[in-house]
Amino acid sequence: xxxxxxxxxxxxxxxxxxxxxxxxxxxxxxxGEIFALLGPNGAGKTTLIGSVCGMVRPTGGRIEVFGKDLAxxxxxxxxxxxxxxxxxxxxxxxxxxxxxxxxxxxFGCEPDDARIEEVLRSLxxxxxxxAQIRALSGGMKRRVMIAKALAHxxxxxxxxxxxxxxxxxxxxxxxxxIDALREKGTTIILTTHYIEEAEEMADRVGVxxxxxxxxxxxxxxxxxxxxxxxxxxxxxAPLPAIPAxxxxxxxxxxxxxxxxxYRGGDGTGKGKREVAEIAQVMAREGxxxxxxxxxxxxxxxxxxxxxxxxxxxx
Amino acid sequence: MSFNPTFxxxxxxxxxxxxxxxxxxxxxxxxxxxxITTSLYLVVFGAAIGSRMELPGDxxxxxxxxxxxxxxxxxxxxxxxxxxxxxMPKFTGAIYELLSAPVGVAETLIGFVGAAxxxxxxxxxxxMGTAALIIxxxxxxxxxxxxYILLVSATFSLLGFIIGLWADGFExxxxxxLLILMPLTFLGGTFxxxxxxxxxWRSVTLVNPVVYLVNGLRWTFLGQSDFPIWVxxxxxxxxxxxxxxxxxWIFKTGWRLRE
Numbered sequence: 001x002x003x004x005x006x007x008x009x010x011x012x013x014x015x016x017x018x019x020x021x022x023x024x025x026x027x028x029x030x031x032g033e034i035f036a037l038l039g040p041n042g043a044g045k046t047t048l049i050g051s052v053c054g055m056v057r058p059t060g061g062r063i064e065v066f067g068k069d070l071a072x073x074x075x076x077x078x079x080x081x082x083x084x085x086x087x088x089x090x091x092x093x094x095x096x097x098x099x100x101x102x103x104x105x106x107f108g109c110e111p112d113d114a115r116i117e118e119v120l121r122s123l124x125x126x127x128x129x130x131a132q133i134r135a136l137s138g139g140m141k142r143r144v145m146i147a148k149a150l151a152h153x154x155x156x157x158x159x160x161x162x163x164x165x166x167x168x169x170x171x172x173x174x175x176x177x178i179d180a181l182r183e184k185g186t187t188i189i190l191t192t193h194y195i196e197e198a199e200e201m202a203d204r205v206g207v208x209x210x211x212x213x214x215x216x217x218x219x220x221x222x223x224x225x226x227x228x229x230x231x232x233x234x235x236x237a238p239l240p241a242i243p244a245x246x247x248x249x250x251x252x253x254x255x256x257x258x259x260x261x262y263r264g265g266d267g268t269g270k271g272k273r274e275v276a277e278i279a280q281v282m283a284r285e286g287x288x289x290x291x292x293x294x295x296x297x298x299x300x301x302x303x304x305x306x307x308x309x310x311x312x313x314x
Numbered sequence: 315m316s317f318n319p320t321f322x323x324x325x326x327x328x329x330x331x332x333x334x335x336x337x338x339x340x341x342x343x344x345x346x347x348x349x350i351t352t353s354l355y356l357v358v359f360g361a362a363i364g365s366r367m368e369l370p371g372d373x374x375x376x377x378x379x380x381x382x383x384x385x386x387x388x389x390x391x392x393x394x395x396x397x398x399x400x401x402m403p404k405f406t407g408a409i410y411e412l413l414s415a416p417v418g419v420a421e422t423l424i425g426f427v428g429a430a431x432x433x434x435x436x437x438x439x440x441x442m443g444t445a446a447l448i449i450x451x452x453x454x455x456x457x458x459x460x461x462y463i464l465l466v467s468a469t470f471s472l473l474g475f476i477i478g479l480w481a482d483g484f485e486x487x488x489x490x491x492l493l494i495l496m497p498l499t500f501l502g503g504t505f506x507x508x509x510x511x512x513x514x515w516r517s518v519t520l521v522n523p524v525v526y527l528v529n530g531l532r533w534t535f536l537g538q539s540d541f542p543i544w545v546x547x548x549x550x551x552x553x554x555x556x557x558x559x560x561x562x563w564i565f566k567t568g569w570r571l572r573e
Binding site for chain 2: 015050053054055056057073074075076078079081083085087089090091092093094098101102103104105106107108109110148
């Protein structure tokens, strides 16, 4: 399914302090996808989420959710939106099950203990249902936040840094939960600092910086467009120059000629092929290298590059 | 699953129930404390000092101060409960859920203010029951008394809600109940009739709005007061409408709610 579930046009937000948090954001989210919004601190990720979810009043632009203007039909639209904020924010003295029931009721759903049990079990919280939230571990508290957001079965779910500050095991557990939600058809927009998370989970990735969307594309397409292969060949005796037979490749010498560096490829496998060809040419010509190291650029490399080259736009 | 976007009744009920549960979690402190305080007032002022007080008419001092003490509790508890109810989610960050949920000003007010007002009504009933054990008093107009207690509870819960939204710290939360409402209530005829005051203090007292509240409730209990009952009802109703208008404006503009 590729129909649009969220359409944001020219969204702007300038805070009273004068800080421009969103500067003309255009973004379209497709139904059923997992969209990762990447950006450094202060990029505008939380403001963007807050504008859709009601915590922030945009100063310009238009938001359509489920094909309806959010400004006009906010109540109807919000019934089907869920939010897991970054901070652990709830009544710490209340019991888990009561807080989840409360969230379901507030979103206008009829009481349904079977559904509450299902949500709590899916997050391994059922055994803790009568525990006071303050008595839970940090990871469990975060699960309670997710349970509250899922209690009303939202079609569109925002996860603001869902795995910030949780250990690796719990993070992977969360990823499984998110994957299960995708299987059920929930559209998920997550913001994250963990590029690994975006690589692991997202169908599409958007990069935001200084309130502007720098890039939005399929994760694989981004890797294909901006991905790079880097290879280092090391030599005991320095090479005086790059051999003429390797002139067609993007190579340069480093460390006084003892390291031949390749940077190229486009994320489609071309880089790996060229590195293999270079190795074969050197073997054929008797150029002895004592070590070889290759690595593919990660989404993180691309992300860092984009932030340093803001002129690269989608 | 049906959802009525005009009025999210389930949402309003969820907030109402959640607030009541929160209040009952701290029932000992929030119910026992005002009951004990009021009982002490009744014992000290009603039984010990009251015998030396001379009031206009043939009303006993004990039955005279019951509506005043009730008003003292209603004003402070309604204001505190409602202000705390909305301030805490702001303080902990849990307000995000209220802002992101399909609930508007009507659902929010019914939930928060309704729960605070109901708690005040419960307290009023407990205090009246306690007072009946200590002194002998009558309620001449019980239905009007109920209506007036309900009106005052709702009005000052609305005021508390505004204070809770306005406050950006626990200190501000206490300023209005302790530094404004409490003195005004003490000076508003809780323990005396303004007929007993010499001029110019009698005239000065007339600008204290709490005087009209205390006298309104006193009229429903004793059938007599310093002012006509319609003045008290009218003034309270007007104040309620002003509070509703202010809250409506807050939700419309997002003042202290949305960034």
